[in-house]
Amino acid sequence: MSAYDVEPGDMVHPGDPVIVDRYTAGARINHWITATSLVLLGLSGLALFAPSLFFLTALFAGGQTTRFIHPWIGVVLFFSFGGLFLRFWKANLWKAEDGTWLARLRDLLTGHEERLPDVGKYNAGQKIVFWAMSILIVVLIVSGLVSWDEYFSQYTTLEQKRVAILVHDVAAIAIICVWIVHVYAAIWFRGSLPAMVRGRVTGGWAWKHHRKWLRELVTGKN
């Protein structure tokens, strides 16, 4: 199997309905550690970002503990996402059909998915989410380390720290917006959630949304 978008463990099981293995147990655990970290970072970060949301510090046992725990969760997220990156980067490389798919995004959102080209394991939207997350997480960890006074205060100037906090905030807002797109897509495309929960989707789901990938998996079996 040489298709760029077929990942280890991807497999078709004929039956009624057809079942397609999409994510290994390792990938799912990796994903949910990342997801939990991202949500916790969002909540603790927003608590420190906007005074109107300071009450969220109660979820982390107070302001002092929120301030303490936020960067450590960031470290967990960085390494956890690093794992996801290594698993998924190849299947998220940009291909010719992605440009066409994206140009017809309007058709997808207005209920004409049949007008979109067949795509592999990930469509252009998913690829954009993947790369946006990757870039923003690097920006966040770098700007976050500069703002982590407890350990790194002496390595940067005050002005650099001011820039870092502003960059950190902008990147954080951006990643929350990307996260909303990601979560919304998982809800809107019914049948997607089982991919990351049980690791499998139905054949119909794969046929409808990732036909090229399904074909590759079927032909690859021979």
Next chain:
Amino acid sequence: MANFEFVLPPPPTKDVTALYGEQDLVRRSASSVPAPARKLTEVAKLIDVSKCIGCKACQAACLEWNDERIPVGENVGSYTIPSDLTPNMFTVMRFTEWVNPETQNLEWLIRKDGCMHCEDPGCLKACPAPSAIVQYSNGIVDFDHDKCIGCGYCVKGCPFNIPRISQVDHKAYKCTLCSDRVAVGQGPACAKACPTHAIVFGTKEEMKQHAEGRIKDLKSRGFANAGLYDPPGVKGTHVMYVLHHADQPELYAGLAKDPRISPLVELWKGAGKYAGLAAIAAFAAVGFVHHLVTGANRVSREDEEKAKQLAEGQSS
């Protein structure tokens, strides 16, 4: 007694009630405050750099009153000890040796550094913890350590680089202008201890008038650029300096020429905050409306059949 104006009153020997308190707050970090019923007279500390002899009595008095201790310092080639403000040392005399190019005189410029109690306090504006930083209508900016979360945003907000975060209890510390002493009619401990009255304390108006006299005196003695340091960029301060070279405040161990809250901090705490929250709300709202309008994207029975045919066709 001409040189000893603004002699502070002796400590009270009977119980006294505080002259101001919670009801006199004009600003509270990360929260709003009801408009106070009265306006206290603005106070100020005036530090006349030209009268300072560098004895450090102010530092000792500060440590004494605030019950702080600092470790034995290291000599870093300067009389400035400790070499910077610390979470325990709220004021530091900064020593600068400067050769005046006009007179070729070596001038020893000694500036007592510490919180300037800005009328427009950057620390307070940057602080995310409700009520951890407060400003009284007399101009004093104070920290409430019970509410401080140790994030260090005040350090980024401050145009004078004053607050320091303790690595012991992870809270921010700085000069309080002896808020507790002022509340019972006393002046700051440093002013009380200053043997040359280089540090005086009173109402802001009195201090400005006093400074005028000092500046006139300095000008008559050849310091043509002597002046008052009460920077308008932070809407004035409640700790002011008389400088012999007021045109070059940077000479005094890098005192900011035109201090103001960094535009980065203003953006972060101002428009950025609202734009950020609006962006998040907009993304969530668009998703919600889209789902409402189009309904879920469901896989049909037909799709499952197609997948079955494909899977069976190829695997048979």
